[in-house]
Amino acid sequence: MPTDEPLAIRIVTTMPGNTEGMPQVRYTFRALHSPLAGDTLEYLWDFDTTYIRTQTPAVDYAFADVGWYRVTVTLFRGSRAIGSGGLLVNIRRDPPSIRMVKIPAGTFLRGSTRVDLREQPVVRVRISQPLYISVYEVTQPEWEQVMGTSPAYFRGATLPVSNISWMEAVDFCNRLSIRLGYRPCYRISGDSVECDWSADGFRLPTEAEWEYAARAGTTTDVYTGNLADPYAECLASDTLEQVLDRIAWYCKNSDLIPHPVGLKEPNPWGLYDIIGNVSEFVWDWDSGRPYSPSDTLDPRGPSWGVVRYLRGGSFLEGARENRAAARTSVFPPSRRKIDGGIRLVRRAE
Numbered sequence: 376m377p378t379d380e381p382l383a384i385r386i387v388t389t390m391p392g393n394t395e396g397m398p399q400v401r402y403t404f405r406a407l408h409s410p411l412a413g414d415t416l417e418y419l420w421d422f423d424t425t426y427i428r429t430q431t432p433a434v435d436y437a438f439a440d441v442g443w444y445r446v447t448v449t450l451f452r453g454s455r456a457i458g459s460g461g462l463l464v465n466i467r468r469d470p471p472s473i474r475m476v477k478i479p480a481g482t483f484l485r486g487s488t489r490v491d492l493r494e495q496p497v498v499r500v501r502i503s504q505p506l507y508i509s510v511y512e513v514t515q516p517e518w519e520q521v522m523g524t525s526p527a528y529f530r531g532a533t534l535p536v537s538n539i540s541w542m543e544a545v546d547f548c549n550r551l552s553i554r555l556g557y558r559p560c561y562r563i564s565g566d567s568v569e570c571d572w573s574a575d576g577f578r579l580p581t582e583a584e585w586e587y588a589a590r591a592g593t594t595t596d597v598y599t600g601n602l603a604d605p606y607a608e609c610l611a612s613d614t615l616e617q618v619l620d621r622i623a624w625y626c627k628n629s630d631l632i633p634h635p636v637g638l639k640e641p642n643p644w645g646l647y648d649i650i651g652n653v654s655e656f657v658w659d660w661d662s663g664r665p666y667s668p669s670d671t672l673d674p675r676g677p678s679w680g681v682v683r684y685l686r687g688g689s690f691l692e693g694a695r696e697n698r699a700a701a702r703t704s705v706f707p708p709s710r711r712k713i714d715g716g717i718r719l720v721r722r723a724e
Contacts, residue, residue: 382458392553487700533635552576623651653716
């Protein structure tokens, strides 16, 4: 090999997804590089807390505790370093068990003519495949079990995770899928994300899937009825909406803080807090335009954009945003939203 160019080394492991593991479990780490015939080589492995030297490209190692670890390997010929490589690994205990309910395939009336032009036209949309959807919004402990830390501003063991970005949400979906033995849905490359809709892992719902699940067969502003004032925000003159107070934490009853999941009345399919508490990221880009009237079979939104949607409203928002048809967005997908959270779906057979 040329002596003036460092050798690129890639690290592969026996960890699920090559990066997800548990403490006290031994995994094999192997350094892959172009062959160096006839050379006497030595590998120096750095596991953040431990150094190991080997004459072969593979080593076994168990991390003592949970955490993020930067694993690096440096290849030596004699006393001279000739190449290196690194890998960031995520060591966590048993992954959370997300309680989910199966909802059937079916049709529903998407949108509303009561408030915003972006919610129109109202057309009958078909969801052609049944889905599993999480009963509750993902909580802070569930997020921490997968990601290590929670970015939530308001802290609590029974509170939904919030203050996350869309990109962090899809990363969480992939990491949880890997930990539980499912095929991840997302292919993430920098800021680019593609979805494999045939994968059996966790993902964000599409806008259509979310609204179908939120409505649960109803056609009103929320599943308990129509709002007295669907334009109401958080003004002192706005009164408490009784149909919202039963099901949602929103700015008129929340004291402007999130609340433990599952305290309000669920919808007919058993989903809690799908209106209010934290707003929920969905897959779709926001094109800034109304719905396409011809997009009526498993809609997935525009193929590109700069802003992703959230649905369901939140503890900081008024009645206008806390409706099944309401559409809000965040810019850009890498920016955290203080009241933004996540609900998961999986493909069901």
